[in-house]
Amino acid sequence: MKKNIKTIAIIGGGPSGCALATLLNRRGFKVAVFYVAKRPEIIVGESLVPAIIPMLRELGIEDEVKSYSTYKPGASVWVNKDEEATSPFGFGEGSLPPYAYNVPRVNFDKTVFDLAVREGVQFFEQIAKIEKTGNGDELKLSDETIKGINDFFKGQPDLIVDASGRSRTISRFLNLTTKNGYRKDIALFSHMTGTEKIEPFNIHLHRLEKGWAWRIPLPGRTSVGVVINPKHLESYGATKEERYDNYLKSEPTLQKFTSMGKRDTAVMQYDNYQVISQKMYGTNWVLTGDAGGFLDPIFSSGLFLAIKGSFRLANIIGDGTNPEYSRYQKEQLLELKMWQRLVDTWYSGSLFTLFKVGQDRMDTALGRKLGPQFQKHLTRIFSGEAVYVGYSRRFLNFVTGSMLTLMKVGRLHNRNIKDLEIK
Numbered sequence: 001m002k003k004n005i006k007t008i009a010i011i012g013g014g015p016s017g018c019a020l021a022t023l024l025n026r027r028g029f030k031v032a033v034f035y036v037a038k039r040p041e042i043i044v045g046e047s048l049v050p051a052i053i054p055m056l057r058e059l060g061i062e063d064e065v066k067s068y069s070t071y072k073p074g075a076s077v078w079v080n081k082d083e084e085a086t087s088p089f090g091f092g093e094g095s096l097p098p099y100a101y102n103v104p105r106v107n108f109d110k111t112v113f114d115l116a117v118r119e120g121v122q123f124f125e126q127i128a129k130i131e132k133t134g135n136g137d138e139l140k141l142s143d144e145t146i147k148g149i150n151d152f153f154k155g156q157p158d159l160i161v162d163a164s165g166r167s168r169t170i171s172r173f174l175n176l177t178t179k180n181g182y183r184k185d186i187a188l189f190s191h192m193t194g195t196e197k198i199e200p201f202n203i204h205l206h207r208l209e210k211g212w213a214w215r216i217p218l219p220g221r222t223s224v225g226v227v228i229n230p231k232h233l234e235s236y237g238a239t240k241e242e243r244y245d246n247y248l249k250s251e252p253t254l255q256k257f258t259s260m261g262k263r264d265t266a267v268m269q270y271d272n273y274q275v276i277s278q279k280m281y282g283t284n285w286v287l288t289g290d291a292g293g294f295l296d297p298i299f300s301s302g303l304f305l306a307i308k309g310s311f312r313l314a315n316i317i318g319d320g321t322n323p324e325y326s327r328y329q330k331e332q333l334l335e336l337k338m339w340q341r342l343v344d345t346w347y348s349g350s351l352f353t354l355f356k357v358g359q360d361r362m363d364t365a366l367g368r369k370l371g372p373q374f375q376k377h378l379t380r381i382f383s384g385e386a387v388y389v390g391y392s393r394r395f396l397n398f399v400t401g402s403m404l405t406l407m408k409v410g411r412l413h414n415r416n417i418k419d420l421e422i423k
């Protein structure tokens with residue numbers, strides 16, 4: 001990695017790009033962001049976790065986010081259409097605020113964008129094109145791109161940051177090795193009105209007979225998303241709207257909560273996620289946010305990790321040495337790996353099995369002793385803290401793994417984890 005970086009081009013004006021631009025601008029770097037103004041009608045990434053709140057405060061945008069969002073005090077998980085487990089964030093008892101927000105994403109992105117504009121970051125409404133310089137993996141902005149910004153950098157920028165989200169501009173261009181998750185799900189979502197009221201404004205996560213769903217209460221609307229293996233979807237129609245509408249009608253849980261509602265937007269489709277680049281930096285480039293890797297929508301970690309990565313990066317750009325960039329890469333990959341472990345407990349069925357076993361044994365001495373511990377550490381999954389507190393991580397690892405096995409061997413339960421896996 002080059003030293004003495006003074007000028008930086010950021011590809012992508014989403015949350016990770018704009019947060020990074022603001023932080024670098026505050027540190028005196030010359031920064032330009034390439035962005036695309038046209039946005040879809042609705043965008044996923046509406047449920048925030050408490051772990052993001054300290055960063056919103058540091059950026060100085062929490063009050064603005066609060067003004068158009070719903071106040072999210074916790075998360076509710078449904079094993080089937082009638083059994084719900086609610087985790088108010090306060091149960092986590094950790095160091096994080098006991099709340100987050102559900103944000104209309106278009107507003108949220110505008111808030112982070114406007115902040116950077118207010119603070120003097122230069123934006124260019126233009127798709128950034130990159131090319132190889134011919135010197136190893138070194139990159140440059142294409143002549144056309146440089147021309148489009150009136151030679152803002154007086155030549156090439158010292159550093160190119162890829163914050164282009166799932167476009168993964170640099171990763172694709174350099175054909176970087178990726179680690180791809182085993183889930184190949186498709187997510188379909190829309191905003192609805194008139195659906196079952198949600199109060200307080202928790203995110204609701206539903207295990208379905210096929211796949212899973214979210215319901216996120218937004219002001220005046222509910223975001224309803226379904227995450228399904230594509231093989232289940234084909235029989236529901238040809239278009240994404242037909243598939244989504246018919247699926248909602250066919251799933252007993254979704255029927256219960258949405259049948260009285262009406263879809264207010266088009267249906268948006270997302271696929272091909274769970275892709276993580278194994279290299280996060282090169283000679284004069286670095287990846288942040290989803291451009292580096294995105295895991296999975298469950299547990300709402302996306303925006304938190306995207307902005308956290310930008311905070312981490314802002315601390316090393318400048319005098320950063322190779323070991324510092326190497327540590328950045330290591331930390332980013334390790335963090336995604338730790339989140340992946342939690343995500344796996346959702347899909348494998350072990351989290352639901354734990355819930356059922358807990359219910360079965362609630363009235364035993366062991367149940368009474370472990371109950372509050374479960375409550376605390378499971379809540380930390382939804383607040384984002386579980387990954388960062390070693391004890392919580394180990395506890396959750398143990399209770400969703402060895403403990404369930406040992407209890408089964410000791411005939412303390414006879415449930416099969418596979419029965420509750422997400423199909």
Ligand SMILES: Cc1cc2nc3c(=O)[nH]c(=O)nc-3n(C[C@H](O)[C@H](O)[C@H](O)COP(=O)(O)OP(=O)(O)OC[C@H]3O[C@@H](n4cnc5c(N)ncnc54)[C@H](O)[C@@H]3O)c2cc1C
Pocket residue numbers: 011012013014015016017034035036044045046047048049126127128129163164165166167169187270273288289290291294296297300301302303304306
């Ligand atoms: C189904 C699903 C559900 C999700 N739900 C949640 C959730 O509830 N909570 C949560 O926190 N996260 C969620 N996420 C993840 C979240 O959406 C992302 O983690 C987040 O958007 C990442 O922000 P980013 O800034 O890295 O990328 P993005 O938000 O994708 O922004 C990248 C920007 O770069 C622009 N761009 C791309 N290429 C170029 C180019 N060449 N030149 C200029 N601009 C370019 C794009 O137009 C875009 O505006 C979900 C993701 C999925 C797939």
